Amino acid sequence: MATMSQKAIEIVGLSHEFFGQAGASRVVEDIDLTIAPGEFLTIVGPSGCGKTTLLNIIGGFIRPTAGEVLVGGRPIQGPGPDRGVILQGYALFRWLTVQQNAEFGLRMQGRTRRDRTDVARHYLSLVGLDEFRSYYPYQLSGGMKQRVAIARALAADPDILLMDEPFAALDAQMREILQEELLRIWDKTGKTIFFITHSVDEAIFLSTRVCVMTARPGRLKRVTEVSLPQPRFDYHVRTTRAFNDLRESLLELVREEVVRVRAER
Amino acid sequence: MRPASPLQRTVDWLERHPKVVGTLAVVIVIAIWTLVTRPSTRLRGTLPPPHALVLKLWTVMRDGYGGTPLWTHFQASLLRTMTGFVTGSLAGILIGLCMGYNRVVSSALSPFFSFVRPIPAIAYIPMVILWFGIGEFSKVLLIFMASFLYVSLNTAAGVHAVPEDLLRVSRALGARGWQVFFFVILPEALPYVMLGLKVGLALSWAIVVASELVAAQSGLGYMIMDAGTFFRIDDVYVGVFLIGAVGLLLERTLTMLERRYVHWSGK
DSSP states (O other), X not given: OOSOOSOSEEEEEEEEEEEETTEEEEEEEEEEEEEOTTOEEEEEOOTXXXXXXXXXXXXXXSOOSEEEEEETTEEOOSOOTTEEEEETTOOOOTTSOHHHHHHHHHHHTTOOHHHHHHHHHHHHHHTTOGGGTTOOGGGSOXXXXXXXXXXXXXXXXXXXXXXXXXXXXXXXXXXXXXXXXXXXXXXXXXXXXXXXXXXXXXXXXXXXXXEEEOSSSBOEEEEEEOOOOSOOOOGGGGGSHHHHHHHHHHHHHHHHHHHHHHHHO | OOOXXXXXXXXXXXXXXXXXXXXXXXXXXXXXXXXXXXTTSGGGGTSOOHHHHHHHHHHHHHHOBTTBOHHHHHHHHHHHHHHXXXXXXXXXXXXXXXXXXXXXXXXXXXXXXHHHTTSOGGGGHHHHHHHHTTSHHHHHHHHHHHHHHHHHHXXXXXXXXXXXXXXXXXXXXXXXXXXXXXXXXXXXXXHHHHHHHXXXXXXXXXXXXXXXXXXXXXXXXXXXXXXXXTTOHHHHHHHHXXXXXXXXXXXXXXXXXXXXXXXXXXX
16 A cells, blocks of 8 residues: 555654743654554653653644654644544543444544444454443443543544553553553554553553653653564563563663652752 | 440431431421411411411412412413523523633633623613613513523533543544534533523522512512512412422423433533
8 A cells, every 4th residue: 555654653853842931841852753554662751751742743633843743654734533542531422322432433434323333343342342332431440441442542443543641540450451452452453553651561561662751851762672572462471581671671761761850850 | 336326326317318307307397387377476477377378379379369370470480581591591502602612702701701790680670671671571681691691601611621632532533623512512511501501590580580579560579579568478478489389390300401411420
């Protein structure tokens, strides 16, 4: 296909400043990064390093002050259904059932009712929510809500998933289960995933590449390939030597930045 | 720990049965009321006993008041309320949505709203009579103003409160401008709109009675004013009771609608 170049996302000379009452403040600086189709890339960094800003720029929600982002070879023109978004707070539609939530993207794109029902069902069963289709979000646990959000994003069939600390609000066990599920889904669908987290463990377990960002203004400090075996659905990976070595070196990089933020305050 | 005392157990039981407590309280109040309005007491002249009011309520319902059937008075008050409330609410929702959606509209209107909000609608009665006379339009206009104010402010607050994340997610799912508005902003703001409608309706009912006290030939407000003027004490009480009953009914109706259509709110 023509659009399937070797670059799903291309970030070129990207910087962004917020203009507040105290004047301009630089949030991210000089970011150059290319993400290949089907890659699972994770960004790790201290709080306030501009991770979320970066995601918002790729999502097309914020216009950067310098540089640009190309998706499928074209500069982005605002948000679009080619980039699905999954956020920490789920952002489900409270007045819609699980099924209707999953159908939302297809409905906006004007697909027929039958089409919508089938596609949404498919993705809801992929995340294990068959029996909860008629539930409302308030009747679900946090883990189930995030599953709905994942199914909803997938049903709109984006090439790219942008995930902003999606499992941060869940308890430790649920987080690990959803991480494994996400890997399974990634394996099955071949989506390109741009994932933000503050957990080094999560980054290593999930991704093919981990980017560590510096404290504000956020720059890319280190980009590391994760050469653990794939597929990685098995939680035993988490306790291997290779995992721990990588964890050690990445933790050190992140800690340096956290300490720097502390010292500056 | 020692077992609970009988007193403690009674208190616990009462805490678990709010309906029993409520009914009991009403019964006690009626009993005291009956006691203090015995024929021998001095209160008899200004406060009729409960059974006399029940009887009176029955006669008024059967024969009407002032030669007009009770239903006509009901109808007059309800029609005024509903005309003002429905038009005021529709206008309120419309303006509220504009205010919530567009910062400039909101900034332009907010000084007026801030100033007008603390003024009770009843304070406009002389002004409105001066401009539009004592006809139906004046009464409906007062109700329109009150419900418009509350519904528009609540709607605007509801639109403002729509989380940014929700808007972003819906745009990333392919929703365009008007789709975001109809399928996300509108439903998300609905609980606030409902709250505005509830306050607006309660206020509308209060205002219709007040405006009928001043100038009217029909309606429940007119009925109690007229009864008071001619010292028909029983009728005054019956009228007040009916106003309360209708107000309660209106409120319950909206609460029912709320449970039906915004059941997900606050959960």
